[in-house]
Amino acid sequence: MSELTLDVQGLSTHFFTRAGVVKAVDDISFSVARGRVLGLVGESGSGKSVTGFSLIGLVDPPGRITTGKILFQGRDLTKLDERELRDLRGNRIAMIFQDPMMTLNPVLRIDTQMIETVMAHDNVSREVARQRSRDALGMVGIPSPEERLTSYPHQFSGGMRKRVAIAIALLHRPDLIIADEPTTALDVTIQAQILAEVQRLAREVGTALIWITHDLSVIAGLADDIAVMYAGRIVETGAVEEVLDRPLHPYTHGLIGSVPSRNARGSRLRQIPGMTPSLLNLPVGCAFRSRCPRADAACAADPPDSFPVEGRTLRCFHPQLEMVA
Amino acid sequence: MSESALPDTPEVVVPRQETPFARFVSEYAESPVAVVSFVAVVLIVAVALFAPWLSPQNPYDLAQLDIMDGRLPPGAKSPEGWTFWLGTDDQGRDMLSGIMYGLRISLGVGVGSALIACVIGTALGLTAAFAGGRVDGSIMRLVDLQLSFPAILVALMILAFLGKGVMNVMLALVIVEWARFARTARSAALVEARREYMEAARCLALPKWRLIFRHMLPNCMPPIIVIGTILVARAITLEATLSFLGLGVPITEPSLGLLIANGYQYMLSGKYWISFYPGIALLVTIMAINLVGDQLRDVLNPRLKR
């Protein structure tokens, strides 16, 4: 394997609520190499976003990381204190949030919000910081960035705001970007433009990317690797073509089956029966078993990590080894 | 989903049958402070109601007063041999009796005005919610205008026009408070009007008054009760303030506020008790009612419940 930017080992993030323990992230392991794009896929509530926040140490009480290691360029982030984490955040590790309406402070001008990010990490003058902010806005395709710098967030459209958020993430050319559903709610042309920009960054600067999404079609076009999350656990990982062409876990299989495709026009969309389980006091065993067509008595125990094929991991007693129809 | 729920069903079938009232009581009792406050309110109301039988002296019967007993400190003995536990005022009036009778007037004025304001305000609020359009607009305009001026100013204005007196104070309090009831009732009614049971009642083509008073009003009551409790406390405070300023109740019917005002001049010479104990009585009353109101809001407000 090439140089790993991020190597997560056995990470668990639990929320200790009055009603019980919510295992939002439960013993997950994955890694991203320099310049590679990892697609983290799952339904809403599967723990994708919490995984993202765990990586930069922004899980708020009652949640906390209970076990595991987060090795970023060899340093374990779970061992760092708040001050050291803060030096990394927005600098070496940047995050792009899900909701473009809410991520920018509504009462501060764009330049304020960008310049403070530059000056938090680099000892440069305001003028330089402003210059860099303007360049970053231009890079994400915002027309006349000089004038737009003095605007307030509400003067931008939703898509524009998202681009501003992405520009802020790019300010320090980070080594790792965690993007939480960054292109949902953008129209297709802008989405393509941003995807291209991000890919270029990955290639040229060597930025590693974690792309959190529920949209398999984005992943198919963008990611190198994929990790599928279900109920707080990663059930399957592998190279993106491999997993999409030959899903092993019944859940991945169902997920792919429920994506409408041009080839399967006219045929019925398959859907996964049942609902995502509540993560509160989740019982032992495979969380997918109540919805799984292949489940049997064995699934009442926790399936261990297995490595059925080179470069892939899987958590299932009954993987779907035959080809997808 | 259904399979996993099956093992739980035996437990679900035999829940303790709780009436809504029993549940309300148990939820209310979760806070010890609220329980103590409730007991305090009950005691205060009892003292006010039975003051003539409980108090050692009738403070308004001039025959029982002796100016020679004036300004005695707490614990002093009267010539007849009984004790002035809280001292006497300048007229030789037993402070404990004065406070008991004062509570009567304070509570009477506070509760009475809040009740009248509640009826008027709720009626107008419901009318606004139901009529909508112009009627709604003009009622709410009036409410906004009213609420944009502080209560003390409105009350001052009214008493300046009408002069002192128990009735005028109550009228002032009603005018100050109706707007809050109206606003609360209107917003509650607007929420309720969208509920399914109202839809169903409308479909039955029930007469409008029946719709409003039998179906909607009972469901609007919780927020009105909560605001009502807090407004009773506010009314008592405002009455005491007005009486303290000499604009409230007449000297012949002294409320707690007036008792405090009467003792004010003696406080600077160290005779604190004439003002202090009525003040404590007022304070305990207001705090107890407010705390009961707070807990009622927590229990009755469905928004705060998970």
Next chain:
Amino acid sequence: MTTWMLRRLIQAVFVMLAMTVIVFIGVNVIGDPIEILISPEADQAERARAVAALGLDKPLWEQYWKFLLGALQGDLGRSFVFNEPALKLIAQRMPATLELALTAVLMSVVIGIPLGLYAGLKPSSLAGRTIMGVSILGFSLPSFWVGLMLIMVFAVQLGWLPSTGRGQTAELFGVQWSFLTANGLAHMVMPATNLALGNIALVLRLTRAGVRENLPMDYVKFARAKGISPSRVVFVHVLKNIMIPIVTVVGLEIGGLIAFAVVTESVFAWPGMGKLIIDSINVLDRPVIVAYLMMIVLLFIVINLIVDLLYTVLDPRVRLENKE
């Protein structure tokens, strides 16, 4: 923006007019001015002459018109007691009240915001909970009683602070102010604290609620994810957001404080217009009552206008809507 201002001004004029009607009716219809102006021994002819002299035999609308014209020229009658123009009396007393009220506003912001921030950032800490518990007292304690207790403790028992009056004053812009002398400031401590208590509690609770509401928001998390310092997150990002409701409420409360100064001024014998109005009501000095009411309504309307303007300056979202 200008059309919006114009609309607000017209609205303000209408409210003002409505108040003159209410006050006029209150004073001249509900109460009988003749009762106070003429000695009870006056005979019928004397009465009639007075009625004619005051124009009370004219139709009501004509009387009102006369009253309104007078009001526009700043003539609201002469005080029976002081035999001076009522408006002049009010104007003389106003600085004392404004000084007291503005000091109270300042105190509520300077004390309320830091305490509220603390209680909001550490809601479950002992100090945070204590702050909230005590703030309930600030709301529900009757202000005049707190004033009495302050006097009892700090003036009577401890003898630290003077209990009544304005103390020494110094002149600034032709007006006498207490806050310019040490003695005057000492006199102001207790009344200003007393007047401010409710507002400190209000600002504190607003601040805390704002912090609790804003902290879980995405923009806060995003700001933290940018790696900026926690103090910048709180004092720039969060505070700027919660300042909008706080400025609005504090601004609107200035009027309330001026009105409520009536109580504080009576307790501490502070010679402001609140004390004047209470004395005037007690002796039924109607011209002064009318002048006070008109003055305070005008103050209210002006304050509301200023707060609305401030609000648009503070909140960029509102600013834009109004421009369009």
